[in-house]
Amino acid sequence: MVFAWGVSALALLLGAALGARALIDPDWAAKFVRLKADEQGGGQAEFRATYGGVFLGLHAAALLLAIFYLIGGEYVVGVAATGAGLVVAVGWAGAAFGRAIAIWRDGADTKFNRFSVAVETGMALAIAMPWIVWFLF
Numbered sequence: 001m002v003f004a005w006g007v008s009a010l011a012l013l014l015g016a017a018l019g020a021r022a023l024i025d026p027d028w029a030a031k032f033v034r035l036k037a038d039e040q041g042g043g044q045a046e047f048r049a050t051y052g053g054v055f056l057g058l059h060a061a062a063l064l065l066a067i068f069y070l071i072g073g074e075y076v077v078g079v080a081a082t083g084a085g086l087v088v089a090v091g092w093a094g095a096a097f098g099r100a101i102a103i104w105r106d107g108a109d110t111k112f113n114r115f116s117v118a119v120e121t122g123m124a125l126a127i128a129m130p131w132i133v134w135f136l137f
Contacts, residue, residue: 001130001133001134002070004129004130004132004133005066005069005070005129005130006070007126007129008066008085008126008127008128008129008130009063009066009067009070010126011123011126011127011129012059012060012062012063012066012085012088012127013059013063014059014123015055015058015059015088015092015123015127016055016056016059016060016063018032018051018055018059019051019052019053019054019055019056019057019058019059019060020052020056021052022047022048022051022052022055022056023048023052023053023056024052026044026045026047026048026051026052027044027047029047029048029051029052030043030047032051033051034112035047058088058091059088061084062081062084062085062087062088062127065077065080065081065084065085066081066084066085068081069081069082082130082131082134085127085128085130085131086128086131088127089123089124089125089127089128089131090124090128092120092121092123092124092127093120093121093124095120096116096117096120096121096124099113099116099117099120100117103117
């Protein structure tokens with residue numbers, strides 16, 4: 001079970017790192033997600049807020065709870081960490097599902113989208129690892 005929590009924590013750290021990078025460098029975030037900011041000036045703020053702040057805050061909060069549980073092993077913190085991790089994992093799974101629908105319905109079958117579905121699914125599974133191990137064993 002400690003291995004499952006470790007995998008989850010590493011995936012949460014990756015998500016937080018992506019958010020921190022996007023918060024600091026919105027041009028990198030735009031290139032990473034292959035979108036372009038509008039000319040009105042609000043686009044950069046959107047990249048910082050959504051791909052930066054939301055990613056960083058969401059993943060960092062779940063990671064913090066997971067670390068508290070791994071270090072202290074307290075039951076209440078463990079329940080909170082498991083719940084927070086599941087919420088983040090479902091978000092990644094939702095992104096993979098939405099992209100898969102776009103591939104199927106919108107003709108967006110590109111190498112980038114197939115790779116992204118795989119990465120998003122992998123992140124969802126990695127973050128949900130404590131739930132998966134608990135459910136199977």
